[in-house]
Amino acid sequence: MSVAQTQTGTPQVQQERRRRGLSDRAIISLFIWPTLILLIAWNVFPLFYSLFLSFTDYSAISRQAPTWVGVQNYIDILSSDRLWGYFSTTGRYTVVAVGFETILGFTLAMLIKEKFRGSGLITTLILIPMMLSPVVVGLFWKLMYNPTFGYFNYLLGFTDPTRAPDMLAGRFANQPVPDLALWSVVLVDIWMWTPFLMLLSLSGLKAIPEYLYEAAVIDRASSWFQFWRITLPQVMPLLLIGVLFRTIDALKSFDLVMGMTSGGPGDQTELIAVNLYRQAFLGQFRTGDASALAYIILIIIISVSNLLIRAINQGNTEG
Numbered sequence: 628m629s630v631a632q633t634q635t636g637t638p639q640v641q642q643e644r645r646r647r648g649l650s651d652r653a654i655i656s657l658f659i660w661p662t663l664i665l666l667i668a669w670n671v672f673p674l675f676y677s678l679f680l681s682f683t684d685y686s687a688i689s690r691q692a693p694t695w696v697g698v699q700n701y702i703d704i705l706s707s708d709r710l711w712g713y714f715s716t717t718g719r720y721t722v723v724a725v726g727f728e729t730i731l732g733f734t735l736a737m738l739i740k741e742k743f744r745g746s747g748l749i750t751t752l753i754l755i756p757m758m759l760s761p762v763v764v765g766l767f768w769k770l771m772y773n774p775t776f777g778y779f780n781y782l783l784g785f786t787d788p789t790r791a792p793d794m795l796a797g798r799f800a801n802q803p804v805p806d807l808a809l810w811s812v813v814l815v816d817i818w819m820w821t822p823f824l825m826l827l828s829l830s831g832l833k834a835i836p837e838y839l840y841e842a843a844v845i846d847r848a849s850s851w852f853q854f855w856r857i858t859l860p861q862v863m864p865l866l867l868i869g870v871l872f873r874t875i876d877a878l879k880s881f882d883l884v885m886g887m888t889s890g891g892p893g894d895q896t897e898l899i900a901v902n903l904y905r906q907a908f909l910g911q912f913r914t915g916d917a918s919a920l921a922y923i924i925l926i927i928i929i930s931v932s933n934l935l936i937r938a939i940n941q942g943n944t945e946g
Contacts, residue, residue: 681918688912700919710902710920714927716809717899721877724816729870731817732824733862739825740832750829757822765886768815769795797892808895812887816880820873827869831862864939871935878928899924 681700683693704710735753739746756764771779772794785791792799794811835858843853881900884890890897890905903924907917 677918678922680915681922683915685915686912687907687914693915696915700916701923703916704920704923710899713894713897713899713902716894716897717878717880720809720813720816720880720898721874723810724813724820724877725870725873727813727817728821728824728873729866731821732826732869733828733866735821735825736828736832736862737858740829753825754822756819757826759819761819761882762886764815764819765883768818769887772811795888795892797895806895808888808892812884812896815887816877816883819883820876823873824866824869827865828862831865832858835861867935867939871932871939874935875928875932878931879924 680693682695682697684696684700685691685693739750739753759767771777774780774785774788774791774793774796779794780786780788780791783792790800792804792807795808797804797806797808799807839857839861840853843857848856879900880898881904884896884898884901885904888896890901899920903917903920905911906913906920
């Protein structure tokens with residue numbers, strides 16, 4: 628009897644448990660949807676509210692409601708020579724920094740791709756700058772560039788501070804040098820982010836099948852031919868992805884510049900992200916103008932990213 632009841636009762640118990648319990652799909656929904664709703668609210672609301680503010684005359688510290696001005700903020704920005712100058716500074720910063728980082732990163736990867744004694748230690752040491760906080764890097768190089776006690780001038784052979792370059796002040800022997808401060812910051816950016824491009828290039832080099840080189844050797848192909856027709860095309864997709872990430876990051880560079888120069892001297896290192904921060908917070912609190920400028924920067928970054936993604940896709944198709 629008891630056995631029979633157990634046998635007949637088991638499906639009922641299981642059915643009852645099914646009624647009381649939650650299905651896997653319900654548990655997944657229970658955990659995911661609240662987080663998803665919170666993330667959407669956290670991201671989408673500021674996005675649309677800042678878009679609304681970009682069409683208004685509004686200051687975050689005023690007690691007045693936003694006043695609708697249409698596209699006037701966008702017209703003011705696009706017709707401002709001063710802001711185009713900041714865009715130009717950001718463009719030069721991005722092109723020079725990412726260009727040198729790509730060349731140096733790929734060259735370093737070619738040098739250390741072969742295993743040798745101490746190669747692991749050297750690779751780790753090269754990667755250290757990338758692991759540091761940009762603010763810490765900025766403060767570190769601010770001390771290194773100091774004309775009185777910094778090591779940078781000492782390594783260049785300058786012992787007299789009055790005749791040495793003051794990199795972050797944009798002066799050499801007390802004479803102003805155009806864009807010296809900008810290139811000083813670019814140099815630090817290159818020092819910090821070249822390991823990132825090196826790491827991606829190294830991954831690409833390690834993934835190249837050895838039989839391609841063996842076939843090239845059998846065909847008596849030169850080293851240059853092997854590099855140009857095998858190595859470079861195989862590494863190029865990963866290298867372009869690294870260039871894409873670094874370009875996006877350089878176009879919105881902020882923390883490194885603020886840590887080193889705060890946009891000075893004058894406006895030599897005033898990148899567009901620094902100017903955006905200045906308009907939004909540093910004493911000006913022009914929230915409407917800053918929102919419009921932020922959307923213009925966003926459109927530029929998306930456009931540049933799409934061009935690079937198209938180049939990556941085209942390279943993959945041809946490959």
